[in-house]
Amino acid sequence: MTVQSWQSVQQEFNRLKDTHMRDLFAQDPQRANTFTKKACGFTLDYSKNRIDEQALNVLFKLATDNQLEQKRDAMFAGEIINKTEHRAVLHTALRRNAQDTILVDDSNVVDEVHATLAKIKQFVADIHNGTRTGRTGKAFTDVVAIGIGGSFLGPKIVTEALKPYQTPSLKVHFVANVDAHHIVDVLAKLNAETTLVVMSSKSFTTQETLKNTETTREWFLASGAKFEDIAKHFMCVSSNIEKATEFGIDPDNIFPMWDWVGGRYSLWSAIGLPIALSIGFNNFEKILQGAREMDQHFLTAPLEENLPVIMAVLGVWYSNFFGCQSHVLLPYSHYLRGFPAYVQQLDMESNGKSVNQLDQNVEYTTGPIIWGGEGTNGQHAFHQLMHQGNTIIPADFIMPIKPNHGETEHHQMLASNCFAQTQALMQGQTTAEIEQELLAKGVEQAEATRLAKHKFMPGNRPSNTLLMEQLDPIQLGRLIALYEHKVFVQGVVWDVNSFDQWGVELGKVLGNQVLSALQDTAQPELDSSTQQLVDMFKQQIS
Numbered sequence: 001m002t003v004q005s006w007q008s009v010q011q012e013f014n015r016l017k018d019t020h021m022r023d024l025f026a027q028d029p030q031r032a033n034t035f036t037k038k039a040c041g042f043t044l045d046y047s048k049n050r051i052d053e054q055a056l057n058v059l060f061k062l063a064t065d066n067q068l069e070q071k072r073d074a075m076f077a078g079e080i081i082n083k084t085e086h087r088a089v090l091h092t093a094l095r096r097n098a099q100d101t102i103l104v105d106d107s108n109v110v111d112e113v114h115a116t117l118a119k120i121k122q123f124v125a126d127i128h129n130g131t132r133t134g135r136t137g138k139a140f141t142d143v144v145a146i147g148i149g150g151s152f153l154g155p156k157i158v159t160e161a162l163k164p165y166q167t168p169s170l171k172v173h174f175v176a177n178v179d180a181h182h183i184v185d186v187l188a189k190l191n192a193e194t195t196l197v198v199m200s201s202k203s204f205t206t207q208e209t210l211k212n213t214e215t216t217r218e219w220f221l222a223s224g225a226k227f228e229d230i231a232k233h234f235m236c237v238s239s240n241i242e243k244a245t246e247f248g249i250d251p252d253n254i255f256p257m258w259d260w261v262g263g264r265y266s267l268w269s270a271i272g273l274p275i276a277l278s279i280g281f282n283n284f285e286k287i288l289q290g291a292r293e294m295d296q297h298f299l300t301a302p303l304e305e306n307l308p309v310i311m312a313v314l315g316v317w318y319s320n321f322f323g324c325q326s327h328v329l330l331p332y333s334h335y336l337r338g339f340p341a342y343v344q345q346l347d348m349e350s351n352g353k354s355v356n357q358l359d360q361n362v363e364y365t366t367g368p369i370i371w372g373g374e375g376t377n378g379q380h381a382f383h384q385l386m387h388q389g390n391t392i393i394p395a396d397f398i399m400p401i402k403p404n405h406g407e408t409e410h411h412q413m414l415a416s417n418c419f420a421q422t423q424a425l426m427q428g429q430t431t432a433e434i435e436q437e438l439l440a441k442g443v444e445q446a447e448a449t450r451l452a453k454h455k456f457m458p459g460n461r462p463s464n465t466l467l468m469e470q471l472d473p474i475q476l477g478r479l480i481a482l483y484e485h486k487v488f489v490q491g492v493v494w495d496v497n498s499f500d501q502w503g504v505e506l507g508k509v510l511g512n513q514v515l516s517a518l519q520d521t522a523q524p525e526l527d528s529s530t531q532q533l534v535d536m537f538k539q540q541i542s
């Protein structure tokens, strides 16, 4: 992180920190136009932010001083930028055209990607047209997709978001949690003869996924199937072919992925197999096409026109200068209801770090808490705090313009709520305005003054509005890639490795130790609180 460019942003912050956006809008009738950019089917209106052009330019300079363009190009070229795991970071290779070349260890990874896409295409076609059936010759009707984290969230939210494109004759059920209430509920509704299982685990070591797959295999065998029938029903996506084969997965049923794809960036790989099974391979390819278009935009658009860069530097502005701790995602779209959870992993697992690329501890905040939920539901729940709480929560309002239904009035109401929320957050309402309203309604002066204090809306709460033409496979691919690149840019500014996730490891190790205590297979030394919890659990369950 360059100290001088950081200080320049600090000066801009000092200049603007007490400015109200109401005044910025009043001073400049062109403000909305100036701070709106269109690209890849999106219109990003970021005028309701506490910035002006001068501040934004200094933020762009902060990014370039941190070598944004060079680091971006290094990622796309397959350089080893994940320096704690000594890996290239090539999720963008997963959506490259077949004729492209990206060399990793002298091998063109684009060839491997397209060979795997061809395998997925054939497999999906065989399942859809009934060439490939279950053990009794019946066509598959259901898919149980087992995975967790990046091997679950992407496929789940994409399949959910593209509901109108789903193949009605093949229903995909996602299971992640090791809590058996889920897998047991799902399997209880299914016929093992017509159920395909897709187990997705990059590492093939994830406890939850292995256990859910074992339970599903037991259920399958208990249905009268023989061991050799497993090959007809169990598919696996993994980069650990050895472990997958050891587990008993037929090598022909393994769809490969590679160590240069991070789990949270992997939906474009064979991890997307459940997506392709649900919406068809052609639509899956359109998702890749959309992401490829966003990659091109990210690579070629000047920074001041570049949607991921604009969103990223605004996030830095709020996290590191305004001290905002969280960032809320508000899709005004039922089909995009899972998107905040997806971005939560993408962003928090990528940038939730405190050591920089020079192996030094950093003091500043990296990565906000990402949360959110679908509009308008949140308006009747948590928006209260966004409007009147003593904490500023920058928001992304995401709104597909054309719906997939014909209920015009519903959609107008949805859009009006979305736009009005951004307006209310920005402009607020002064005590004088509120008092006047109350007096006009006949409220006594003293009561009006008292109530106005409680009703006061400070405004000046920042938001982006991201309009998308419609929610289709191409646009969804663009949307996800947009957020991937936003996270990348922020990682560059914060100078962290966005592509490792060491922070999740200790929990896994301790989890296994505690399990051994619960199962009496070992007596690990535990702190008194954890030991007490183990003892109580054992006592009460027996």
Ligand SMILES: O=P(O)(O)OC[C@H]1O[C@](O)(CO)[C@@H](O)[C@@H]1O
Pocket: 148, 149, 150, 151, 200, 201, 202, 203, 204, 205, 206, 209, 263, 264, 349, 501, 504
């Ligand atoms: O695909 P795998 O190896 O089962 O991992 C699942 C998820 O677990 C994590 O490693 C975190 O525990 C994520 O990064 C990953 O997406």
